[in-house]
Amino acid sequence: MTNQTIDIIIAGRRQRRRRWFIVNSLLLLLSFILCSTMLLLGSTFYTVSEVVRALSGETLEGVSFAVNTIRLPRMLAGLFAGFAFGIAGNTFQTMLRNPLANPDILGITAGSSVAALFCILILQTSDTTASIASVIAGLVTVALIYLLSRGSSFSVGRLILVGIGIQAMLSAVISYLLMEGAQEDLPSALQWISGSLNGSQIDDMLPLMLTVLICTPMVIVLGKHLSILELGEQSAFSLGLNTDKTRILLIVSSVSMLALATSVTGPISFVAFLAGPIAKRLVGTGYSNVVPAGLVGVNLVLGADLIGQFAFDARFPAGIVTGLLGAPFLLYLLIRMNRRGSLS
């Protein structure tokens, strides 16, 4: 290679790294703005100093209750769940090399919802048990889809079809559980159909926060291997990667995050699907997509919740807003993939 070529390569690398940092900082900034907005806006408006004082532990009439018991848990739920959905969705999409192969469409989120609902409504267990059950159910769903779609030769198309079938079945079970649990009121039922940040409580979120804090570094570290996995099974194997181990670790950590996020907010539709492709478009290829995908997830959930709360006369749960945003994007993606013929 001539020096000139090397220079071009180095320059390109530097440019991509700069882009990665810029994108991440912007996403971080946007998340921060959205988080603060979540704390400031509400049925009554409090000044910044009042909110900060309430957060730091001072007791202020009205402000403390609104900020500490209603707005802070809501904001944290959106923050952690969005991050978890984004990372988990991105992991599956990258691993299966198809944006359609995300936990929403494959029914993994629905599997976790079923377990969480069953524990909460029918068995009336503690939240910890529900969280553990939802993680296990998510993993079982993954295993089931994998076993069913293995066949004589593996194909992502078959996997997606099987996932759609499983999701339809699990949705029916969710309907049944909601009816059996006599949850005939719309808000709580909607939470389990499309996801919402309403009624989040800080105690329920501890398992989610812990898992996100433990699993995110793991996914980031494994993320390097993930980019090798994206080259395909054979290339990854010949590059010396233990593909099975990497895959299992990635699946376990992302399903744990996904399941716990689902048991706090319900399956916020399309976030796990949207975050990965959006982040990839922002960052470009060649750099890890894990953190940007998580941040995009945060922005989507918080933004959707703010829009749902304040943009219309009626209050919409976050899941409805992400559903409205995500559905056209899903169709657009499908049209593009069909044109290219990358599905068949």
Next chain:
Amino acid sequence: MPFLTSRSRERKKKDWQITHFPKHLTIVLVLSVVLLGACVLASLIFGARLVTQDQLIAGLFHSNIDSYGATVVRERIPRTVFSLCCGAALGVSGALMQAVTRNPIADPSILGVNTGASLFVVSGIAFLNISTAGQYIWLAIAGAMITAVFVYGIGSMGRDGATPLKLVLAGAATSAALSSLVSAIMIPRTNVMDQFRFWQVGSVGAGNWSAITTFLPFLIIGLVVAVLSASALNALALGDEVATGQGVRTGILRLIAAFAGVILCGATTALAGPIGFIGLLSAHLIRLVLGPDLRFIIPMSAVAGAIILTISDVSGRLIGSPGELEAGVVTAFIGAPLLILLAVRMKVRSI
């Protein structure tokens, strides 16, 4: 799929020339009459309140007896008739869609057509203040038609045309998109879960005589067109070239058959909400026992669909007692495994 291999194609070609009846036809006919009778009886007897034999007879044959049980039975008659009609419509609609798209995984709900119909009705209620069943039906048919064209358009883009996977994905994506629109329109306008759920998961609980009379013309038109086009659709199953060679005008045939399928599922959705998987289940069940001849599949799918929906409705009432579980939930639960099975058995190349 075994019925798509070349050997069964040859066999089918013979069927096309000489009419000969499937081996099990008599047994299937007897069995379906028995099953129809059984599920009608079950639908009259079971529910939040169990009816005794005397009350059943009183309710059915002695219109002068006015006991509570007899009234319950009389209330259940229109519901049963309604579910038979809806099931028949959905069964035939599924069989037609499978034949027109030449795709074993086709069904009004999988292709998103039911959700399209549902969205149009909901928008009509919310923005145009419509309120009668007759208006619902026209809007639902318009919605179903637009959705069908849209989904087929997306699914057939690209090099190799409308493969099953592409169609199913386009349908699932469209259905998800339209379903979130339905939610967004319904939420500010409803305080009752039942109303909201009705347009997401269908139920035959709202069936009454006026709904049936509104529905009947559409059912009859759809069924007649379906039965008349069956033998031409048989030729289409051999491929477009063969069909053209046999004198079938494939374009017009597809249009008419798809139109009938859309009318049937659109009208059903307008009155019963989106109920899924009936078409997939009944058409595959009949094809399994009677073979690939659409002249038998189409009418028998109507019978099978009617039986399946009525059984689902009865089981929904039993499972959900003292309330009731929507029939749409039950059909999704029993129908989705078939979708999975079809996906698992499908050859990778055809995906």
